[in-house]
Amino acid sequence: MGIFKIEGGHQLKGSIQPQGAKNEALQILCAVLLTPEKVTIKNIPDIVDVNKLITLLGKLGVKVEKLSTSSYSFQADAINLKYLESAEFKQDGRGLRGSIMIVGPLLARFGKGYIPKPGGDKIGRRRLDTHFEGFINLGAKFRYNREEYFYGVEADKLTGTYMLLDEASVTGTANIVMAAVLAEGTTTIYNAACEPYLQQLCKMLNRMGAKISGIGSNLLTIEGVDALGGTEHTMLPDMIEIGSWIGLAAMTKSELTIKNVSWDDLGQIPNVFRKLGISVEKHGDDIHIPAHTDGYEIQSYIDGSILTVSDAPWPGFTPDLLSIILVTATQARGSVLVHQKMFESRLFFVDKLIDMGAKIILCDPHRATVIGHDFKSQLKATTMTSPDIRAGISLLIAALSAKGTSTIHNIEQIDRGYEHIVERLQAIGAKIERLD
Missing domain, CATH: 3.65.10.10 (Enolpyruvate transferase domain)
Structure with missing residues (x-):
């Protein structure tokens, strides 16, 4: 069994090519x-x-x-x-x-x-x-x-x-x-x-x-x-990986370019991240995320009520990215309700984020309210275990933004969905290594 050792709190920079879907x-x-x-x-x-x-x-x-x-x-x-x-x-x-x-x-x-x-x-x-x-x-x-x-x-x-x-x-x-x-x-x-x-x-x-x-x-x-x-x-590029890198760039205040994303096949993904206040720029068929040095602010609905991000069959928002939305919101300015309709156990990884200092209220198995820190308080490094692919990458993003050195166990779950992730993250400046 392998583990990831991650030294968080570093800005990343460069470009990353999404894998096939x-x-x-x-x-x-x-x-x-x-x-x-x-x-x-x-x-x-x-x-x-x-x-x-x-x-x-x-x-x-x-x-x-x-x-x-x-x-x-x-x-x-x-x-x-x-x-x-x-x-x-x-x-x-x-x-x-x-x-x-x-x-x-x-x-x-x-x-x-x-x-x-x-x-x-x-x-x-x-x-x-x-x-x-x-x-x-x-x-x-x-x-x-x-x-x-x-x-x-x-x-x-x-x-x-x-x-x-x-x-x-x-x-x-x-x-x-x-x-x-x-x-x-x-x-x-x-x-x-x-x-x-x-x-x-x-x-x-x-x-x-x-x-x-x-x-x-x-x-x-x-x-x-x-x-x-x-x-x-x-095959198309993997839209879930593309969304993961958008969240990573925002959480680490990094300037990243995601190459050859097939914009026409991304559906709601860019707009949902924009609702969190993240600048998602279209450069040809690439996505450019500028460094969010002043943070990012969650939008409210026009009547002033709290934003809700929920999953739905295509062309609705994919359930595979709700874990990424949730972790990205932990450092936003404002609050958001994440509503995972399809799977009743997918939000149960939030206890690990709470241990890191995130402000999250798990309302029930399907809903969680996130109150963002606005980067006024960094997440704290910890030791955790990846329960599934998408929760695993969310915890990895949290660790890369956190203060100190984190350890993630059961990384075979992450390997099931993300190829050569250590080498690709190291190429854009991440302090991550795989240990036996």
């Missing part, structure tokens, strides 16, 4: 199972969760070739379906939340897909009903082994249909879309997720020969085809 990668990599032809994917992030999925694909029989640091080719022309029922697969699949998205492609192409109950962040209930109800609507039979927590779907053929999803689940929509592209007839999915990463998946599938319309909306229409072919795909 983790949440897009988990969808796109599963889609290679839909064709026996070669698929080349570029801008793949070198992070634990993605590397685990690539390893799992290799064990399934996918030919994996690393072309460069962030580019791979995949060819699923000799899939080993027996692996799906092995003890090894039950162990491998359990360690990765994104493994659920292999089920749709396998069901579509081979008539069966299995998965153990997947792991991932401990942030509350993350049910799989939407995925399996979609497969059942397409004609699959569902079975569940309660003793082994093992799910399975099987079908001689899938048939297109209309379905109204019970929630706009991103991974659920992705899984159902990947199953429907090879189904017989037309599938209509209403209340579909429409995040940029899902749009990327649909565009890639169309290049492979799928017929998907309504991309970018919550109503997708999919005309089934007989087979899909190979393609090339380049």
